[in-house]
Amino acid sequence: MTTPASSRCPVAHGSPIDTDGPRIALYSEEFAADPHRAYREMRSRYGALVPVDLSPGVPATLVIGYHAAVKILNDPEHFPADPRTWQKGVPGECPILPMLEWRPNALRSAGLDHTRYRQANTASIGEIDLHALHATVEQIAIPLINAFCADGAADLISQYAFPLTFAVLNAMLGCPPDIGQQVATGMAAIFEGVNADKGNAMLTDALFELVTLKRAQPGDDITSRLLAHSARLDDVEMIHQLVTLYGAGIEPQQNLIVNTLLLMLTDDRFAGNVLGGSLSTRDALDEVLFTDPPMANYCVSYPKQPILIDDIWLPAHQPVVISMAGCNNDPAINAGEYTDNRSHLAWSVGPHACPAKSVAYLIVQDAIDQLLDALPELALGVVPDQLDWRPGPFHRALVALPVTFPKSPPLNVY
Template sequence: MEFAGPRIAICSEEFAADPHKFYRRMRKDYGPLVPVEMWPGVPATLVIKYRTAVRILNDSEHFPADPSIWQKTVPADIPIMPMIEYRPNAIRTSGAEHARYRAALNDALAGMDLNFLRSIVERSAAPIINTFCRDGNADVLSQYVLPLVFSVFCQVLGCPPEIGERVAKASAAMFDGVDTDTVNAIMGGALLDLTTLKRTHPADDVTTRLVQHPAGLTDEEMVHQLVLLFAAGVEPPLNLVANTLLLMLTDPRFTTVDNGCPLSTKTALDERLATDPPMANYCITYPRQPIIIEGVWLPANQPVIVSMAACNTDPEMNTGEFLDNGWNLAFSTGPHACPAHARPYGLLLAQEVIDQLLDVLPELKLAVPKEELVWRPGPFHRALTTLPVVFPPTAPLPVG
């Protein structure tokens, strides 16, 4: 059968405000596969059943990730294009091309030292906290989480601050879906400069390991691997941190003492990954031929988006027990899943960023009712616009 009924706009403000209300409606009205618009006038199919998503994500022969054919059928200047267009990197290719990029990425990430990561966060957090700790209030998303996550990731990549600032500007524009040409120009220029720097001045960092990998990546290929790394290494972790902080500041399980102590940061992170992952709808594939899935015809070369948020809360799978959530799709699954070495990095980063803040400002409280917080519209992320907090003014930390 084909879909009957209106497409649901997953890019709208209404969807962003309460996506789980929409997921419940989707299950009732459509079942496992849902007709959606990922941008006005850009149709797609959203997968909201866990087992169906796992089947698709592990079948790259029938569901490749290369959008090249589809891309020719939509306007080149739609604002979300930088997030979904073909790039010669590990997330937008298939077959031998994908295997080559994936191997280079895996090997480069394998050299990350988690103990070094912890020390970077500890060293970098204090100066940032000092910029607002005496005020008694802050938007911790823009004043703390974003600058800290970005600074740490740049240090792991070996990216100097001046190049990082250019990348930050383009990255924010990419996720907000504005001005495709400007995003690509700023991002491409900055990352080419980073590639050139590491070819001439190698160091012990992820970018150098990519540059020196036996795959022999060209400058253009390097730029596109770095686009992927920045897209995955900044926005999702910062949203995971912000969304987890929101949970910890508003849920009595984390704010009150029960049997000795409140639940831990790690528990809060696990729950957020299982209920509201920072990349809520992504892992896009494009069927090679028309194919029937769950009794629905999916047209060839049209986007099929996996809703990690909906699949993780699929009533067939999720019983409400979040402490053991190794099965969830927050990191995806199959050949395009988040690389194994990146997962502990992301989790440790989020935990350290949260714990550093709460160690210094243990009486942190949300400054407004939770219902007044605004979620950024967009088809892919689960992201707050701000996270305003209040706390007793505190003396600056010693630095150095």
């Protein structure tokens, strides 16, 4: 018997994951080359909720509607961050599993567990001396600049942004260089999805070594403060707090430095040459957080049961990924005004919002200002169309940022 049209459910019951057509491959080189075109096409075809693949055969729903994203991010009861049910069906060799798998830390937990981990991290980060951190960034930046300032050319990723963010983070965590090098190698494999399982194992081993060291020799650093916190984190929990701190502290900060420099070197409001710019580093940084955030698609949750969002049923226990880039550029909220506008989602919102925002702002802005003070006639070394973007479902990251500048004598190191 046919159901009368007047009594039929007006809501579509198919989910973006179960689409009849192909899902959008967020891991493809085509997507990496021009994600903003892809977001526009997604919005035109699907609206706020888009069927995507994070990796071959790994479906997810990508949220590109700002208001839908804010609703989801502020509703951890219906959209918990715990992936354990989902990952039971994911092969262990899946290249993105280390980025998404359950870990006993705030990023991948819900409820009381999340509260316990979050409080420990927030307290430990909150004790960072920002004045001392400013001096640390300067002490690390100047030798890096001196290593290439007489050459007249450099790659600002491999020669500046990566080693700087890595060294600053090691200093904040009290991590010796030899352990830190293992951490960096493992973390790079995880972000790139190349030998990610081996990278994950290397990362875990290195962080266990750091935790063991700090239990024996505590210092004035985040790792020692986490160990001393009333949450009484055990070794396994400590390792996974540090995974999150390294994951958030290297790749996103490196990308934010580089993407902001790219804007400043290619937009006459900031540059032409950097000397002629009329807007500040902070203005450029805030604009990039809107238009090209360093983590473009992340903040993953897994609904506990089928749930209705924007007239679409999302399936239970399947990844819902927030596109910070897509949402920030949603025409419903983006009026093209970025100066002093902090309504973007680059730091996330809700209970999983970044607890180290002020620290990240300081590191990135100081890194950029140190470079531009030393080399004010910095210029992009290629035309923008020749820059290559690294493929991957989560980050917005250049392969390299080649620059040129007049050869300069080394800076004084105080």
